[in-house]
Amino acid sequence: MADPSSYRPKPGQIPDSPGVYKFRDEHRRVIYVGKAKSLRQRLANYFQDLAHLHPRTRTMVTTAASVEWTVVSTEVEALQLEYTWIKEFDPRFNVKYRDDKSYPYLAVTMNEEFPRVQVMRGHKRKGVRYFGPYGHAWAIRDTVDLLLRVFPVRTCSAGVFKNAARTGRPCLLGYIGKCSAPCVGRIEPEDHRDLAEEFCDFMAGRTGTHLRRLEKRMALAAEEMEYERAARLRDDIEALKKAMEKSAVVLTDATDADLIAVAEDELEAAVQIFHVRGGRVRGQRGWVTDKVEDVTTAALVEHALQQLYGEERGDAVPREVLVPALPEPIEPVQDWLTDRRGSGVSLRVPQRGDKKALMETVQRNAQQTLALHKTKRASDLTTRSRALEEIAEALDLDGAPLRIECYDISHLQGEDVVASMVVFEDGLQRKSEYRRFQIKGFEGQDDVRSMHEVVTRRFKRYLADKERTGEWADGEPLTEDDGRPRRFAYPPQLVVVDGGQPQVAAAKRALDELGVDDIAVCGLAKRLEEVWLPDEDDPVVLPRTSEGLYLLQRVRDEAHRFAITYQRSKRTKRLRSSPLDDVAGLGETRKQALIKHFGSVKKLRSATIDQIQEVPGIGRKTAETIAVALAQAAPAAPAVNTATGEIMEEEEPATTGSPGEPVSAGPSHERRGQET
Numbered sequence: 001m002a003d004p005s006s007y008r009p010k011p012g013q014i015p016d017s018p019g020v021y022k023f024r025d026e027h028r029r030v031i032y033v034g035k036a037k038s039l040r041q042r043l044a045n046y047f048q049d050l051a052h053l054h055p056r057t058r059t060m061v062t063t064a065a066s067v068e069w070t071v072v073s074t075e076v077e078a079l080q081l082e083y084t085w086i087k088e089f090d091p092r093f094n095v096k097y098r099d100d101k102s103y104p105y106l107a108v109t110m111n112e113e114f115p116r117v118q119v120m121r122g123h124k125r126k127g128v129r130y131f132g133p134y135g136h137a138w139a140i141r142d143t144v145d146l147l148l149r150v151f152p153v154r155t156c157s158a159g160v161f162k163n164a165a166r167t168g169r170p171c172l173l174g175y176i177g178k179c180s181a182p183c184v185g186r187i188e189p190e191d192h193r194d195l196a197e198e199f200c201d202f203m204a205g206r207t208g209t210h211l212r213r214l215e216k217r218m219a220l221a222a223e224e225m226e227y228e229r230a231a232r233l234r235d236d237i238e239a240l241k242k243a244m245e246k247s248a249v250v251l252t253d254a255t256d257a258d259l260i261a262v263a264e265d266e267l268e269a270a271v272q273i274f275h276v277r278g279g280r281v282r283g284q285r286g287w288v289t290d291k292v293e294d295v296t297t298a299a300l301v302e303h304a305l306q307q308l309y310g311e312e313r314g315d316a317v318p319r320e321v322l323v324p325a326l327p328e329p330i331e332p333v334q335d336w337l338t339d340r341r342g343s344g345v346s347l348r349v350p351q352r353g354d355k356k357a358l359m360e361t362v363q364r365n366a367q368q369t370l371a372l373h374k375t376k377r378a379s380d381l382t383t384r385s386r387a388l389e390e391i392a393e394a395l396d397l398d399g400a401p402l403r404i405e406c407y408d409i410s411h412l413q414g415e416d417v418v419a420s421m422v423v424f425e426d427g428l429q430r431k432s433e434y435r436r437f438q439i440k441g442f443e444g445q446d447d448v449r450s451m452h453e454v455v456t457r458r459f460k461r462y463l464a465d466k467e468r469t470g471e472w473a474d475g476e477p478l479t480e481d482d483g484r485p486r487r488f489a490y491p492p493q494l495v496v497v498d499g500g501q502p503q504v505a506a507a508k509r510a511l512d513e514l515g516v517d518d519i520a521v522c523g524l525a526k527r528l529e530e531v532w533l534p535d536e537d538d539p540v541v542l543p544r545t546s547e548g549l550y551l552l553q554r555v556r557d558e559a560h561r562f563a564i565t566y567q568r569s570k571r572t573k574r575l576r577s578s579p580l581d582d583v584a585g586l587g588e589t590r591k592q593a594l595i596k597h598f599g600s601v602k603k604l605r606s607a608t609i610d611q612i613q614e615v616p617g618i619g620r621k622t623a624e625t626i627a628v629a630l631a632q633a634a635p636a637a638p639a640v641n642t643a644t645g646e647i648m649e650e651e652e653p654a655t656t657g658s659p660g661e662p663v664s665a666g667p668s669h670e671r672r673g674q675e676t
Contacts, residue, residue, distance in 0.1 A: 029089075055529070105140075256318045273367040322350050323347065391494070395494070419454040493640070583625055594615055
C-alpha cells in the first residue's frame with residue numbers, strides 16, 4: 001500500500017487549467033482516469049489527510065504509485081479525452097457500465113450497392129443505418145416481415161444473392177413479392193436504393209407521408225376499378241399500421257428523445273435508456289455497474305452519456321436527452337452532445353406532463369433491472385460461498401458464518417418503536433425464521449437501548465430453551481412436536497446490527513451479560529458501508545468489489561425493510577383503532593357486521609342490548625359485553641363551532657382495526673415472522 005505523499009506533485013507543478021489526469025499503480029497500469037475544470041484544485045483533493053477521504057477514494061490513492069495529467073483548452077475536450085482514455089485503459093476504479101445483454105439492432109447496409117435489411121449486434125459499422133436496440137431479435141423479424149410487403153428490400157446474405165444472380169432464379173421472397181429481386185435485375189440499383197431509403201424513413205418515424213401516399217394510390221385504383229391492386233394497397237396499409245402498433249405512442253408531439261434513468265444503492269447502479277423517435281419507443285437498453293468510486297447520481301448520468309454517445313454522430317444523438325439529474329457543470333456535456341449531433345441538443349430533467357410520466361416508467365425499469373441483477377447474483381452458489389469466506393476472513397471468524405442474524409430498530413419520532421430480526425442461512429433468506437419485536441422496556445426513542453433489549457430478549461429465549469433439556473442432543477437444535485425447529489433454539493454464528501459503534505457495543509454487552517461468548521457481533525454503518533467490531537476504534541473496510549460486503553449489505557437492507565414494514569403496520573392499526581377492538585371474543589367478521597348494521601360506533605353505543613342482538617351472529621351475552629365495553633370507552637370530545645357555540649355532532653369512524661392484521665407488505669411467507 002503506497003503513501004500518497006510519496007508521489008504527490010510539488011506545489012506549483014500542477015497547472016490551474018482544464019485537463020485529464022491518470023493515476024497509475026506500481027506496475028504502471030492506469031487505475032483511474034478523471035477530468036477537471038482546474039487540475040490543481042481537483043488533484044489537491046486526493047492528497048489530503050486519508051482519514052478525510054471516502055473509503056473508496058482512499059483505496060484508490062493508496063493503490064496508486066504515480067499521477068500524471070494532460071492539459072486541454074476546454075472542458076469539452078477534457079470530456080472527450082476522458083472518454084477515450086477510459087475506453088483505452090479500462091481503469092479498475094472508474095465506473096464501467098456493462099451491458100446486461102448484447103442488444104440486436106435492425107440494420108440497413110446503405111454502404112452496399114443493393115442495401116440489405118438484417119439483424120446486427122456488436123459494434124456499429126460506417127455507412128450502415130441502425131434502428132433500435134430491440135429487446136429480442138424476433139421482434140425485429142416480425143416488424144421486417146410486415147414492412148417487406150410495402151418496402152420489398154433485399155434481406156438475403158451475400159452468398160444467397162450471388163447464387164441467385166448466377167442461376168437467374170430469385171429466392172422464395174422474390175416469388176411471393178416480399179423482395180424486389182435485384183439479384184435477377186427486376187429492379188434497378190437506383191430504384192432499390194430509393195426503396196431502402198423509404199424503409200429507413202418509415203423506421204425513423206416519418207410514417208405519415210407513406211400512409212397518405214398509399215391511401216391516395218388505393219383510392220385511385222378503386223376509381224379506375226382496379227380492385228385487385230386496390231385490395232393489395234389496402235393490405236399494405238394495414239401491414240404498416242400493424243407495424244406501427246408494435247411501438248406504442250408515448251409522446252403525442254412526435255418528439256425525438258432519449259430518456260435515461262438510474263437506480264442505485266451504495267454498491268451498484270443500473271441505468272435504463274428508452275429511445276423515443278417520432279413519439280414512439282423505438283428501442284430500449286440497460287446497463288449495470290459496480291460503484292467502485294465515490295460517485296453521485298449526476299456523475300453516473302454523465303458516465304452514461306459518454307457510454308451512450310461516445311461513438312455516435314448525427315441523428316443518432318437526439319435533439320432532446322432527458323435525465324434524472326444534470327451533470328455538474330452542465331455546459332461542457334451539453335456542448336459535447338451538440339458537437340456530436342451537429343446541431344443543438346437539450347439536456348434537462350423533465351418536470352411535468354407526458355415526459356415526466358414516461359421518465360417514471362423508465363425509472364421503474366431501472367429499479368427492476370437492479371433487483372433482477374441482485375437476485376441473479378445472490379442465487380449463485382459459488383458467489384455465496386466466496387461471500388461467506390470473505391466475511392469470515394475479514395472478521396477473523398473460526399469458520400464461515402452459515403447462519404447470520406441481523407437486527408434493526410424502526411420508529412417514527414419515538415412512536416411505535418419496533419425491531420426486526422432476519423435470518424440468512426448459507427447466504428440465502430430464511431423468511432420462516434424472521435421475527436419482530438415490540439420495545440417494551442421503556443418509552444421514547446433510544447436506538448442503542450432498544451438494540452440491547454432486543455438482543456437480550458432473543459438470546460434469553462435461546463438460553464431458556466437450551467437450559468430446559470440441559471444441552472442439545474447430538475448437536476441438533478430443539479424441535480417442536482411437528483419436527484420444526486423451536487423458536488430461537490438455533491443460534492447464529494454471526495449477529496449483524498444496523499448501525500455503528502454504539503449499536504455494536506450494545507449488542508455485545510447484551511451477549512456478555514447473558515454469558516454468550518461464542519457468537520460474533522458486527523455492525524454495518526449505512527453511510528460509508530463500514531463494518532464495525534466490538535472494542536475496535538477503527539472500522540473494517542471491505543474491498544469495494546467484495547462479495548462479503550455485498551452479502552452484509554443485503555442482510556442489513558432486508559432487516560431494515562422488515563422493521564419498517566412492521567412499524568408502518570402498527571402505526572396504521574393505531575390510527576384505525578376502535579372501541580370494539582377491546583371487546584373480548586369479538587372477531588373481525590362480527591365487528592364489520594355490527595358497523596354495517598348500525599352505520600357507526602356512535603349509533604352502536606346508543607343501541608339497546610335487544611337491538612344489538614338483531615345483528616346476525618350476536619347473542620345476548622356478547623351483546624351485553626359489547627354494551628358494557630362501549631359504555632366504559634370514553635367517546636372523543638365533541639367539536640364546537642367557535643362562531644355560534646354550537647356542538648358539532650360527528651359520526652365516529654366506521655373503520656376498525658384488526659389485532660391480527662399481518663404485516664402490510666411482502667409475500668405471504670414473510671408474514672410468518674412472529675411477534676415477540
